[in-house]
Amino acid sequence: MTQRDLRKYLQRHNLRQSDLAWIAGVNVRHARSWAIGEYAVPRYVELILNALEEGCITVEWIARMSDDKLPADMKYV
Numbered sequence: 145m146t147q148r149d150l151r152k153y154l155q156r157h158n159l160r161q162s163d164l165a166w167i168a169g170v171n172v173r174h175a176r177s178w179a180i181g182e183y184a185v186p187r188y189v190e191l192i193l194n195a196l197e198e199g200c201i202t203v204e205w206i207a208r209m210s211d212d213k214l215p216a217d218m219k220y221v
Contacts, residue, residue, distance in 0.1 A: 145190040147181035150164075150179055150185050153197070164179070
């Protein structure tokens with residue numbers, strides 16, 4: 145997944161970099177570095193985003209599996 149692909153994905157799903165950070169289990173600086181092309185998007189992030197897009201998993205599932213609370217303001221549908 146390229147930086148451009150990631151940015152399109154975030155726009156298409158109305159996600160912020162902070163949402164991406166929560167989904168990937170990293171801090172916002174990591175997500176920002178992927179979005180601006182400073183670092184390549186890790187393969188595991190691409191796989192998670194593809195699984196979300198295809199409906200194989202949900203952000204609620206991620207929250208249950210990680211014991212992290214789903215952010216109240218996350219807009220992912």
